[in-house]
Amino acid sequence: MSLLLIVLLPLLGSLLPSLSSNQRRHQCALLTAAMPLIALLVTLRETPGVIAGEVPRLAFSWVPALGLDLALRLDGLSLLFVLLILGIGLLIILYARHYLSEADNMPRFYAYLMLFMTSMLGIVMADNLILLWMFWELTSLSSFLLIGFWSHQSAARKGARMALAVTGMGGLALLAGLILIGQIVGTFDMQTVLDSRDVILADPRYLPALLLILLGAFTKSAQFPFQFWLPQAMAAPTPVSAFLHSATMVKAGVFLLARLHPALAGSQEWLYLVSLTGLVTMLYGAYFALIKLDLKTILAYSTVSHLGLITMLFGLNSQMAVVAGLFHILNHATFKAALFMTAGIVDHECGTRDIRKLKGLWRYMPMTTALAAITAASMAGFPLLNGFLSKEMMLAETLETPLLGGLAWLIPVLATIGSILAAAYSLRYVRNTFFDGKPRELEKTPHEASFPMRLPVLVLAIVCIIIGLFPAFSATGILTTAADAALTMPAPELHLSIWHGFNLPLLMSAIALIGGFMVYVLRQHLFTFHRQFPSRNSLAIFEGAVQRLVRFTQWGIDTLENGSLQRYMLWVVISALAVSGMSLMGIETLKGELAVQKADPLLIVGAAITCFAGLATAFLHRRRLISLIMLSVVGLMASLAFARFSAPDLALTQLAVEVVTVILLMLALFFLPQKTPKESSASRIVRDVLLAAGFGGVVASLNYALLTRPLNSISDYFLEHSVSGGGGHNVVNVILVDFRGFDTLGEITVLCIAGIGIYKLLNRLRLFMPSSDSEGRPWSPDRYPMILASVSQSLLPMALLVSVFIFLRGHNAPGGGFIAGLVTAVALILMYIAHGVEWAQQRLSFQYQPIAVSGVAIATLTGVGSWAFGYPFLTSAFGHFHIPLIGDVELATAMLFDLGVYLTVVGATLMILANLGKVTTSHRPSKQKEKA
Amino acid sequence: MLDFALKISVALFAIAIVLNLYRVAVGPSLPDRILALDTMYVNSIALIVLFGIWLGHRTYFEAALLIAMLGFVSTVAVCKYLLRGDIIE
């Protein structure tokens, strides 16, 4: 349980600062520090046990489907890192308290910092690969927030984005790699994975998994060629750099190498990939650390270099090298965090980090100078300091490596060169900043930093010295434990001491220090040499690349989505054509078993007329009214066809819908621009004709194929049960209102919504009407022709009577609510046409929306009514009743439902047409003319 | 005998519809086309009535009646469009 506390307390700590305010800075810092402090105490309580060889573990099942458990462990490796993270973290909290200015939002800063700390602790303690990955990505995210903390600076924003993109990419690769490992091993449990080296190495997926995992580790630890994000992340406040970019986040990559060392290392691939990458990075970073001019950038490149060193050590496939790597992790964290803090102090007190402006600061800040000198000496590998010890171990290991075979001598030589550069840049960091004359062009007179700000540096410097002087006493215990864990076997016996006698590594160390001094003295030649290269800013390059990518995607999307509906339709039609055409090609014969009906002359004539009218509609589509008339002909012929094949009710419905559609289209046509749009290009016409012909052909073939095949369908059931179950002889109507009444309910809802939607669309729309028709003739002055008015008025009662009749008999004979509704609607529309909106509205003084909606309501409530009798929704009932005066009448609940249909059809149709008609009413230019 | 008469009359009405279509297609003026469409409705009604006689089904007569009404409204709407542009004003 204490393991959970170690992770969760800092998480709690990320919430606590928000309780405090920006003004109460002490309180805020104390609140923040409390949680990691407790966590540190908890860890320390566990420490003796861990050093004695126990591995406290804890596991809860979380997402079995993902293989994810909430599993934590505290082995030696974790312990080393936990102590580093919490210890340095606490120092950073103290440092940041004094570093941040009044303008910075301190609670927010601490919240981010604690979030980061949590995720870092999670990585090092995770006992499940997926859990490890989760915390891994969380460090990328929280470091994004921390690097971009000074969000008003462009460099901070861009640096943060770049760091996130690079480490985020690595994290995604890592996920892939870890899943591969999980699939090879069969579980994501850490211990099982660590114990399965033989299985993993033998698997063909080993190499891809290794590459992906290394991609994750290398991006995080800023290894070549992904080193470029780290110097740009220096835009972060210095406490962040001191924490993330020395002790923790960048160490996550090397931690992963150490953690998975038992499972992945040992192969040639590992040896070459890891150690050579490390070596190149070490030299690359060291070189640039010597060249750069900004204090923090220098430190950043030196971090890159040291991480390269550690990576190389882990890659050497030697147990002692792993120990050396772990030792250097510890040492680097101490001196580099301290150095970053001194750089922060300089920046804080002088207002600049430019090494050209800073000189001779020892006069103003002697204490800081001393601390910087000690820690830099450790970085340089000066004897009696901790950096010396691990560096010498490193040099000793490079002598042993089988890497590069016959060229193996190259490795120690290059390592020594790296150390020479390290000594040189350490010297340069201290001498150019704190000595070498007097400062120039400083904005303010520097003075010594306050004690609390120096305290963390002091602590770390003392640690450097203690480890340097008494390595066996101070470091052997934890280091051996950590190495045990990283090797999953007892580590080779470790003899840490300052003096091993005169040997080759000692000579190399000496060469490194002397060489470093020489290089420093001769540095100007190096700078001159370096100036020949064009300077490149990785931030600008990265940002430029992203912007080019964005522009490229914009071009791509704009090209694809050009806003043309025709093109979008084209894609849909082509897709439909492709799939249906392809399926049809798979059929041997289109014709089924049924014989084809003989074509009589009448049918041929009808078909010819329909074809002709259909084609004419398409060809004449630019002469809209004629096209519309042709469309009416098609509708009429379809209706005749229904009549010819014994479906008079369908014929009627078809025609009624046809008429309403034509009126609707004419209402819309009126508002279309009078000018005929440009004729399409010839190639486009060919394309469209081909497409239309193709689609028509496919649909016709489908129809033909279907109609010539016999069908066993559920329709026979409807025929049988129409009277007995639905109480009606008109099967079509019974299907509509009973068997499939639910569909009808849905469709009348659609109709109702359509009406409301059109009202919504039009109710604020006012269009001006054109003053003349398309051929330039003025409109007739006779708005409501007399004959039309009188004829239509006499038609209305008849039409209403007919519609009531059709409605009532609908259940047994052709008719029903739908047709009746349409007839009523058409008759009422005629009133609008003949007399105008104002006249009609005076007489039909009700709103149509309530009518349409209440239609749906009646239909629904009819359905709900059956619940009262214990039946499902829409169960119908019917019976024969004797009503005085009228006689024997069959009544069915379906009729009530049909009434709903009727009302909806009437209401919705009129809502649509009347609303369209109203669009111009108040803005007619002709009306204004009349008034004038 | 009735069968024969029916066939003849159906054929005649079919021809009439074809001729109507010719007028709809050729025009030359819009009123010509509208009038032709209206006539087409009339001829269709006749055809439907003939179907009714042929199949001996009363429903067809009712359908014909309704189609007459709907056709009338349709023609009225087109005419109004021609005259005023805005059919509901």
Place this chain on the structure above:
Amino acid sequence: MQHLIILPVLLPLLTGVALLIHRGGALTLRRTANVLSTIALVVVGVLLVAESTDDAIRYYAVGDWQPPFGIILVLDRLSALMVMLTSVLALGSLLYACAGDDEQGSNFHGLFQLQLMGINGAFLTGDLFNLFVFFEVLLIASYALLMHGGGKARTHAGFHYVALNLLGSMLFLIALGILYGTMGTLNMADMSAVVTTLDTADLGLVKAGALLLLIVFGLKAAMLPLYFWLPRAYAAAPAPIAALFAIMTKVGIYSIIRVYTLIFGEQAGPLANLAQPWVWWLGLATLALGAIGVLSARDMRTQVAYLILVSVGTLLAGIGMHSEAALGALLYYLIHTTLVSGGLFLLVDAIAQQRGKAGARIVQSRTLAQPAILGLMFFAGAIAMAGLPPLSGAFGKAMLLQSATTAQQHWLWPILLGSGLASLIALSRTGSTIFWRASGEKTGVTLGPLRVTGTLMLISCAPLMVAFAGPITAFTQATAAQLLDRDAYVESIIARGDTGGDA
């Protein structure tokens, strides 16, 4: 309660109708009625999910006409899940809308409920023609809602939306005609039985119908190359409606899952799993295109719209992977993406309101009035959508990655992870521009409690889905198992011993 299954349809229908009978009326009353009804819907959804966990498949025969003759509504784990998901998303959107968006035009509340009725109906129905009807309901209602508030961009995008979808409806009808013409039945369970007894001469026809259906569902789901209606429509829709629309693409996804596991599933002989290869490749293409779109977006709404496209591609690829594990994973991902992208639409709108003239465009602008809460929610939403831990998107994606077979890994992994990276880059640019590059006076527009509640409710699903990932994935895995157990489904619905529609 026996009528529970139909309540997700009837409840919104009745509420909608009651709200629509009069156009005017007190706004508070309408809001209250709508919210209460939606809360009731959430309760019904929860009850349905609870009922479905015993793995029995229940049906409700509308009009007491037994299958395969009448229309039935079917309750299984998947439909229960989708109904509940819809209601939760709706509640969040609605709360946000009640802060003022509903006043921008007429009849908002009634149409909102009818929209829910359409969506729920589509999820519940066990009848293919009835599915068409509900597609129509939700299409027309969504069109009306898309137009809510008016404006040129909306009208334009709405026209494309409705025109393409009507074309889709037409294809749906053609497909239905073909399928009924060959199988003689419309009940999906019955079709599933009939398809095993098909005459070989009819196979090509059925295949044509089945693939046409795929085009229709693909259009609804916004599958490449049928997605063109989506980016502009979603970007132009009023925020709460765009948020609700997050479920619309999922209707297409749902239909694909349902039809191609039930009717054209393993048992369908030569037609078995005929859609999956198509869905797999087109899904991957959609995923890649969505990622490109996310990078290209010039304003936040469009960006979220393309994020939806990314999730659609992911889901389709998951369907194409065609395994129980993949289905379970994609259902988890589906819940996540629906809720979080809905929340992001609301959030982006809230942000845009505080940015003065810049609106949703990704350019430098004025400082937000409430950077802390908006920033936190944006950060969470962006992480979840990009699929990074510790939020739900990462879980969904990781499960999908895991469920890929070796052959599928070569395609899925680079594209899915690459799209995650593209989203990450794009969203980090957006976030830093909006929250970090802002300068100048605050606009003074602040977020009311309703808007905060609505947005927070949806965004907070991301962490909640992580906390309860265990039970949720257990449910989705069981759902996947149930979906692939097609025999149990058919047996629970068609009681007859014989198969085929020869009644």
